[in-house]
Amino acid sequence: MVAKINVGSSLYGALSxxxxKVNEGEGKLLTSNKIFDNGTGTVDIARAMADFERYLPERMRxxxxxxxxxxxxxxxxxLTDTELADIAREYMEKIGYGEQPFVVFKHEDIDRQHLHIVSVRVGKDGKRLNNDYIHRRSKRATEALEKQYNLRPSGSRRQRMExxxxxxxxxxxxxxxxQVGNVxxxxSGNYRxxxxxxYRALLSLYNITVxxxxxxVSGREYRGFVYSALDEKxxxxxxxxxxxxxxKYAGCDAFDKRCSSSKTEIESKDLGKYTKGKVFAAMGKxxxxxxxxxxxKAKGIDVxxxxxxxxxxxxxxxxxxxTGCVLNGSRMGKELSANALEQWVERKEAQYADKPAYTPQGEAPEQRELFEKQSENDSPTGGLFDNLSLLPDGTDPEEEAFRRQMQRKKKKRKGMKI
Structure with missing residues (x-):
């Protein structure tokens, strides 16, 4: 089970x-604490807002x-609705918010069932509640609930993506x-x-465009996104x-924020190099x-x-x-631009037109070991065939690498003469 915690300033926005969604039949009100629930499974948003305000001071720090x-x-x-409601209540207890007013909603607008909990993180005095290590406390809470209810663990990023x-x-x-909403x-939040x-390239994997x-309108400029389903063509x-x-997660503002944060993360963590290394390795094979x-695709990368x-x-x-990164080829260097890739495709298809694809199986053990080592190397600059696989003059990269090795050896021999 994965928990995502967001904080904000608009209580009405979160409740509405x-x-x-609940009132449109795309969810249910499962349970609440200190907030009125008429038992119908629907939500009186104005009444819920008024109940929350009773626990909020006029001035908040x-x-x-x-x-x-x-x-x-x-x-x-x-899980049944009763089990989901119990899990939500116990989760709030475990992270230290069990006495706060909160409302638990079950969303049914996408294929997987999930919960949303709206609460406040201040006491009646207006001071912020203890928020230290909240994500660590949340992780411990979900792990305990997984064991208690025999749930599948969230585990690795790959499992989270499931x-x-x-x-x-x-x-x-x-x-x-x-279907579009499910995607x-x-x-949302899982890709950079x-x-x-x-963004459009990512959506195209699932037959969606934006x-x-x-x-x-009335003299005011507006900007928005419109999504469409696509057929297989x-x-x-x-x-x-x-x-x-x-x-909001599907709108322009969320998109702009995601682009900004993605740029920072990709550059600060140099995430593109991992993808670039795998692309070069695959090109070598x-x-x-x-x-x-x-x-x-076998390496977890779609093109x-x-x-x-x-x-x-x-x-x-x-x-x-x-890595959750979506990268235009040119963003990783001109070697992976569309033009360079087109030249590589033309060269490779001409090269293999009359013979089977290259495989290192018939090579000597030391040559095969070198080839496999370079093919699996994630660093785009650490391998013998890196960058050479995109030579613009049509030269075979392996032949070129061998020729350069021979030149270096020849220079060494010349340097040894007296």
Missing amino acids: YNGE TEKHVMHISLNPHPDDK LGALHKVNPAEGNVKR LKSI FQTLGE EETRGK GNKVGNPLKASLFG SSGKQELITNL VLRETDTGRIYGVTFIDHN
Whole structure:
């Protein structure tokens, strides 16, 4: 089970976001503490707001006094509403907020069941409650609840990504809004991208596209996102869906913030080098475009190519599910730009047109060991064949590497002569 904790200043915004989903039949009110619940499973947002305000002083020293938590069991954990309500209450107890007013909502707008808890993080005196090590306390709480209720552990990042249970949108199955929402919610916060093009490439994996809309209403400028489902050929299907149908996480403001934070994270942690290393390694093993795509997919990297009607590559984006990074090829260097990749494809396909793809199996043990070591090397600059696999003059990279080795040996021998 994964818990995500967000803090903010708009109590009404958190209540209305959850309350409207419930009242539209896309969720349930499971339980509450110190907040009125009429037992119908629906929400009186105004009444809930008034009840919360009774516990808030007129003057608060804490600006971000609202706590909005999502609890996400694994999709394979099948729990009753009673069990989910109990888990939410016990979670709040374990993190030290059991005596606070809170409301627990169950969302059913996407394929996996998950909970949202709205509470406040200040006492009646307006002071912030103890928030030290809150994420550590939350992790201990979810681990204890996993054992208590025999739930699947959240574990690694790869296991956390399973929460999305992502499937391509299939308009033939109906309820396209729900299918699109399932994808958007699942990828929200789990991927790093820096442009609309990179975000669109990520969505294309699941038969979704997004367009930015701008205009004026009553003299005021507006900007928004509109999502559409795609068929297997990439054509739009059905009616477009406004971002407001899904929540703030699908809108422009959330997108802008994600782009900004992604840029900082990718640069500070140098995350692109891991993807770049794997791409170079896969290129060293691949005989052409399709084999490259297959080899990278086996390493957890999807490749989205943009091609002309004649099949020429004019854009490439790599989506690394291991690091959660979406990177245009040119962002990792001109060696992986669309033009360079197109040249590599042409060279490789010509090279392997009349012979089977290269395999190191027939080489001597020491040569095979060197090849495999370089192929698995994550560093794009640490391998013998790195960068050489993209030589623009069409030279075979392995032959070029061998030629340079021979030149170095020849220079050494000349230097030894007296």
